[in-house]
């Protein structure tokens with residue numbers, strides 16, 4: 001009896017132990033099953049949110065990342081490029097300040113992409129792959145006027161970048177008001193960035209807005225000569241006023257339209273859009289681009305037109321010391337200006353050329369508080385965004401707006417246009433990539449109480 005009991009006990013004991021082990025194995029397996037990273041569950045949402053705005057057919061990315069196959073065959077490349085944070089391109093430090101269109105992956109998202117690649121890029125539940133986002137022609141709706149480049153630009157298949165000055169003249173029957181202008185690239189794969197200014201001619205001062213060349217290589221001549229070739233001046237040789245930076249473009253960036261009542265400007269009967277400049281990426285084959293502008297009219301004069309403040313090169317504040325960067329040196333410069341009034345800041349644009357390394361801008365109020373504006377730890381010449389704040393940022397009158405920028409003129413800078421490094425300096429605002437610039441453009445409104453609560457997020461504008 002005793003013995004049987006004893007045996008029975010042993011048998012039961014053995015069984016339980018096995019069962020326990022089995023349970024552990026099952027739990028372990030099912031956990032593993034649950035945490036397995038798949039395309040349909042984890043990866044597709046990340047790619048749709050952060051990549052397909054550029055990586056889709058006919059857009060700027062070198063290949064689409066729209067389907068499972070697109071992504072799966074590049075899973076290793078996606079894992080490494082996101083780990084190094086080269087993609088998605090977003091130079092601004094999002095631990096410092098936030099902007100609309102901010103495109104930064106979280107650590108968790110980067111980890112998911114690594115695990116997915118390591119696991120062999122499994123699709124997961126192939127029947128529940130979420131639908132890829134669709135991109136409409138323009139998020140701003142139907143334009144009132146479309147203005148096209150007067151002639152197609154022939155892009156040489158020489159595998160080099162091209163930086164052009166371009167004039168796009170247009171006439172309209174009567175003076176009017178505009179709410180926004182959107183640049184639409186003709187050749188989405190090659191148009192890299194555009195910075196557009198508006199020239200509004202007084203009717204009697206310019207007979208023919210169409211005369212002069214339309215496209216010139218901005219690297220080939222000094223700025224003054226470029227202007228002459230494009231015949232931008234009035235007939236009497238004087239220069240018309242330029243409304244600067246009213247249209248900008250970078251791949252993946254939505255056009256700027258501020259909330260109702262903010263921004264906008266007037267158009268004259270005779271106008272010209274001056275692209276200064278338009279940057280085409282390298283192409284291995286001869287091809288063309290004929291980009292255009294969608295213009296959206298406004299019913300009335302702008303209630304709160306934007307103002308612009310420009311620090312540094314060609315701006316209101318001196319660069320200290322003068323922007324001369326000796327070869328084989330890493331050198332830091334600063335420039336600062338006092339806020340002339342209470343400012344409601346909408347958008348900021350840091351600008352340097354190829355030697356840029358870091359860029360940092362902030363304001364110090366008369367009370368001694370610091371207002372962070374932007375910090376770029378790793379400057380990337382190719383991704384020069386116009387950064388729009390999520391909410392208007394108030395800079396009180398008398399604040400000291402400060403920009404600190406560092407340039408790397410050593411061989412360690414892979415973008416250095418010279419090897420061996422040579423002295424590089426500011427030359428009268430020359431756009432040449434071999435000359436340097438330090439510029440900070442602030443688009444703002446005179447402050448009104450409550451401005452700091454106004455959201456500039458594009459979703460919030462009902463678009």
Ligand code: HEC
Pocket residue numbers: 046047050051052053054055060061062074077078081082087088089103105251252253382
């Ligand atoms: C704003 C547009 C844009 C976004 C958003 C974007 N890319 Fe790119 N991507 C590009 C462009 C343009 C290139 C071509 C190389 C370059 O200009 O850096 C590129 C290149 C790449 C390359 C190839 C790099 C090489 O060395 O050939 C990979 C891989 C890549 N992107 C993955 C991604 C992933 C993954 C995402 C999202 C997490 C993403 N990209 C988001 C525009 C973008």
